[in-house]
Structures are given as C-alpha cells and as structure tokens.
Amino acid sequence: MALRMTMLDVIMGQVAVRNPGEPEFLQAVREVFSSVVPVVEANPVYRRMKILERLVEPERVLIFRVPWVDDLGNVQVNRGYRVEMGGVTGPFQGGLRFHPSVNLSIMKFLAFEQLFRNSLTCLPLGGAKGGADFDPKGKSDMEVMRFCQSFMSELYRHLGPSLDVVTSGLGVSGREIGYLFGMYRKLSGQFSGAITNKGLGWGGSMLRPEATGLGIIYFVEEMLKRQGQTWEGKVLTISGSGNVAQFAAQKAIAMGAKVVTMSDSSGMIYDPQGINSEKLAWIMELKNKRRGRIAEYARHFEGVEYQEGRSPWHIPCQIAIPAATQNEIFLEDARQLIANGVQLVAEAADMPCMPEAVAEFQRAGVVFGPSKAVNAGGVVTSGLEMSQNATHANWSREEIEQRLRKIMAYIHAACVHYGRQADGTINYVHGANVAGFVKVADAMVDQGVV
Numbered sequence: 204m205a206l207r208m209t210m211l212d213v214i215m216g217q218v219a220v221r222n223p224g225e226p227e228f229l230q231a232v233r234e235v236f237s238s239v240v241p242v243v244e245a246n247p248v249y250r251r252m253k254i255l256e257r258l259v260e261p262e263r264v265l266i267f268r269v270p271w272v273d274d275l276g277n278v279q280v281n282r283g284y285r286v287e288m289g290g291v292t293g294p295f296q297g298g299l300r301f302h303p304s305v306n307l308s309i310m311k312f313l314a315f316e317q318l319f320r321n322s323l324t325c326l327p328l329g330g331a332k333g334g335a336d337f338d339p340k341g342k343s344d345m346e347v348m349r350f351c352q353s354f355m356s357e358l359y360r361h362l363g364p365s366l367d368v369v370t371s372g373l374g375v376s377g378r379e380i381g382y383l384f385g386m387y388r389k390l391s392g393q394f395s396g397a398i399t400n401k402g403l404g405w406g407g408s409m410l411r412p413e414a415t416g417l418g419i420i421y422f423v424e425e426m427l428k429r430q431g432q433t434w435e436g437k438v439l440t441i442s443g444s445g446n447v448a449q450f451a452a453q454k455a456i457a458m459g460a461k462v463v464t465m466s467d468s469s470g471m472i473y474d475p476q477g478i479n480s481e482k483l484a485w486i487m488e489l490k491n492k493r494r495g496r497i498a499e500y501a502r503h504f505e506g507v508e509y510q511e512g513r514s515p516w517h518i519p520c521q522i523a524i525p526a527a528t529q530n531e532i533f534l535e536d537a538r539q540l541i542a543n544g545v546q547l548v549a550e551a552a553d554m555p556c557m558p559e560a561v562a563e564f565q566r567a568g569v570v571f572g573p574s575k576a577v578n579a580g581g582v583v584t585s586g587l588e589m590s591q592n593a594t595h596a597n598w599s600r601e602e603i604e605q606r607l608r609k610i611m612a613y614i615h616a617a618c619v620h621y622g623r624q625a626d627g628t629i630n631y632v633h634g635a636n637v638a639g640f641v642k643v644a645d646a647m648v649d650q651g652v653v
C-alpha cells in the first residue's frame with residue numbers, strides 16, 4: 204500500500220537535502236513547521252507564494268575569517284557568522300553567540316527561531332543570529348578585545364539601525380558588547396542603535412542585563428494566572444548560572460518562589476533550603492566577577508549538595524526552567540520531572556528541550572512554554588533600546604519594565620489565542636509558532652516575491 208506523503212514530510216525532505224549536516228537547523232524547522240503546515244494547507248495564498256520554501260532560505264549568510272593575536276603573540280583564527288533569516292517584519296535583529304560549539308547549523312537554527320520570536324513581540328523586528336566559535340572563557344580582557352575588534356572589522360559593514368541590529372547572547376555580555384560597539388563606532392563613524400545591550404552611560408537600556416530573566420518570570424506569571432495560581436511558594440529548579448539563569452532566579456525569588464538548583468557546564472548544586480537573595484548575590488559575584496565554578500557554592504554554604512556532571516532534572520519541583528543551553532532536557536529527564544510532580548516547564552534557554560521531551564510534557568498535561576515566547580524579554584528590551592536610540596529618549600527603569608511586562612502579557616495572549624485546544628487547554632508551542640508565523644507570512648505576501 205502506497206503511503207501518502209504529508210506536506211510536512213515533503214517540505215522536510217527538501218530542507219534535509221538542501222541543508223546536509225545541519226541537525227539543529229532541521230530540528231528547529233520541523234518544530235515550527237509541525238505547527239504551521241495546517242495553517243499553510245488551509246491558506247492557498249501561502250502555498251502559491253511558497254512561504255515555507257522561502258522561509259527556510261536565509262536572506263543572507265555571512266561566514267568570515269576572524270584572525271587575532273593572543274597575549275603570547277600567537278596568531279589565532281576563528282570563524283565568524285551572521286545569518287540574516289528574514290527582514291519583512293523589520294530590520295534584522297538578533298544576538299551574537301561566542302562559544303566553541305558555534306557552527307552554521309546552530310547559527311541557522313537560532314536565526315530561524317529568532318525570526319518568529321521577534322515577530323511575536325509586536326515590535327518591528329526581523330530575525331537574525333550571529334557569532335563565532337570563539338571561547339571567551341579563560342581569555343584575558345585584552346584577548347577578548349582584540350577578538351571582538353577583528354570580528355567587528357568585517358561585520359560592521361552589514362550592520363545599521365535600519366539594516367541589521369546585533370545584541371548580546373551566550374558568551375557575549377557587557378564586556379564583549381562594549382568592545383564590539385567601540386569598533387563599530389570607529390569604523391562606521393556612527394553612534395547608533397545598531398548594537399543593543401549597550402552600557403548604561405552610552406545609550407543602553409536601564410533594564411539591561413536583567414531583561415530576559417525578568418521577561419521569563421513575567422511570562423510564567425501569565426501562565427500561572429491562567430491556572431488561577433501565582434509564583435508564591437512555588438519550588439523552582441533552574442539550570443545554568445549565566446545571565447538568564449541569574450536574573451530569572453532573582454525575579455522568581457522576589458515573586459515568592461523557592462529556587463533550589465542552579466548549574467554550570469561542570470555540574471549542579473541542590474540547595475534544599477532555597478537560594479535566597481543573599482546567596483544569589485554570592486553566585487552573581489562568583490560567576491560575573493571571579494568567573495568561578497558553581498561547585499564553590501556547595502563548599503561555601505551549608506547543607507548544599509554538588510553533583511558533578513549532572514543537570515537538575517531529577518530534583519523534585521513544581522516549576523522547571525532550563526536556562527543553560529540547547530538540548531539539555533532529554534526524554535528521560537522529562538519522565539523524571541513528571542514522576543516528581545512538575546506542573547510547568549518554561550524554556551528560558553533557546554530550545555533546551557528535546558522534541559521527545561516536549562511531547563512527553565504535553566502528553567502528561569504539564570503546562571509547557573517554548574523558548575521563543577518565554578525568553579522574548581531580551582529581544583523586547585533590545586527593540587525598546589532601538590526606539591530609545593532612534594528618538595534619543597531616556598526612559599526610566601520603571602517605564603521600560605512596565606512596557607516589558609505589558610509586551611510579555613501580549614505575547615502570552617497571542618499564544619493563548621492561537622494555541623487553544625478543543626478541551627480548553629493551551630498548546631503554547633503551537634500558539635507561539637502560529638502567532639509568529641502568520642505575521643511573517645502575511646508580510647511576505649504583502650511585499651511580494653523578493
């Protein structure tokens with residue numbers, strides 16, 4: 204009996220052939236297209252205009268050599284990337300990632316996700332992502348500066364406040380943004396919003412660097428509200444101890460939650476009494492100033508367990524927030540979390556849950572928030588910073604936080620609108636994908652085949 208190929212099979216087959224050796228990109232495309240293919244099937248214009256086929260081809264991919272000289276006088280060479288995925292909804296916009304694992308597949312997956320995340324925000328932003336296989340860890344400030352200058356000496360010609368806007372990301376925080384902006388300004392002669400997450404004294408938003416973490420907690424607050432619940436007293440496991448994890452933990456604690464885990468790439472700490480504000484401040488100092496390992500927390504505070512090489516998903520909790528990196532919750536982790544009674548999982552990192560894990564959460568009735576909606580707070584604040592820079596405005600912290608909270612609630616409402624199931628529950632993955640997609644697809648139809 205001949206099997207009928209679905210539209211999803213056909214398009215994924217084409218994407219696989221055209222993008223060999225790019226598993227992360229294929230995973231991201233499948234994840235979005237699984238939700239949006241029925242929308243395309245129901246809409247002849249999207250089919251006629253080849254929206255899906257066009258979406259999977261980035262508008263532009265830049266790959267460039269980044270040579271620099273280390274402190275010992277040795278020449279080093281890294282590879283830089285910028286993937287401009289789609290610009291129909293606004294200037295390309297997306298973070299940079301400096302990490303040894305960076306490759307074209309990861310850049311394309313992140314740019315693809317970014318397009319729909321940005322579209323969800325209701326701000327005029329396209330989608331892009333960039334970075335390099337450079338590891339800032341263990342490098343001196345001067346080495347990082349020389350690397351950033353070399354990276355920007357190529358990238359600057361492709362950037363601009365109405366063209367392509369870069370922002371921070373994994374391995375790219377205040378220090379790197381400073382060096383990148385310095386070189387951009389020198390080469391372009393422009394002091395502009397082409398780079399966001401700038402320092403406070405030179406055009407940055409009052410809400411950086413906590414925006415992504417804050418946005419996550421506001422989004423989960425909306426998810427909880429729908430369940431008639433609040434953050435108060437919720438036991439929360441978080442992975443990672445970088446920018447996103449730190450500020451998500453800070454806001455969750457402020458909202459009354461009990462954070463019991465954090466981690467880094469070496470292992471995790473479990474603090475059954477809860478990481479309170481003072482302990483979190485200690486972690487921030489450890490990670491941001493001393494650049495130490497999370498294991499030190501267990502040596503410093505009593506009653507804390509350190510587990511080498513483990514992630515936190517075997518620890519009982521009501522809410523789990525993976526905030527380290529992609530693909531960190533596997534099927535087995537999902538089963539363990541469910542067995543331990545988890546009620547809500549919110550992806551703070553980009554695509555931290557394997558597709559099988561997501562399906563398992565959904566099967567078990569765990570309320571699941573996908574990264575493109577949950578962690579949009581960074582993008583939102585970057586978009587607000589672009590507006591401030593363009594109009595030379597200086598908004599207060601409260602003003603920006605208020606706007607951020609409102610936009611996170613708007614994103615939540617869009618997910619609910621498109622993700623409502625027949626039984627009244629919300630499929631946030633579906634909702635976020637379709638809400639993000641429809642805006643991009645309509646803009647592509649309106650703007651013609653370009």
Ligand code: NDP
Pocket residue numbers: 371372373374375415442443444445446447448466467468469526527528529551552553578581582
């Ligand atoms: P950071 O570099 O500040 O922190 C990353 C954290 O994750 C560190 O604690 C790091 O440990 C840990 N980590 C990295 N790789 C692994 C691994 N393979 N296994 C276990 N732990 C790991 O990054 P951010 O906090 O900025 O970003 C975290 C995630 O959130 C990323 O997926 C990023 O793309 C996403 N994101 C970030 C945004 C932002 O505004 N910063 C916005 C939207 C998404 P170690 O200290 O050992 O390196």
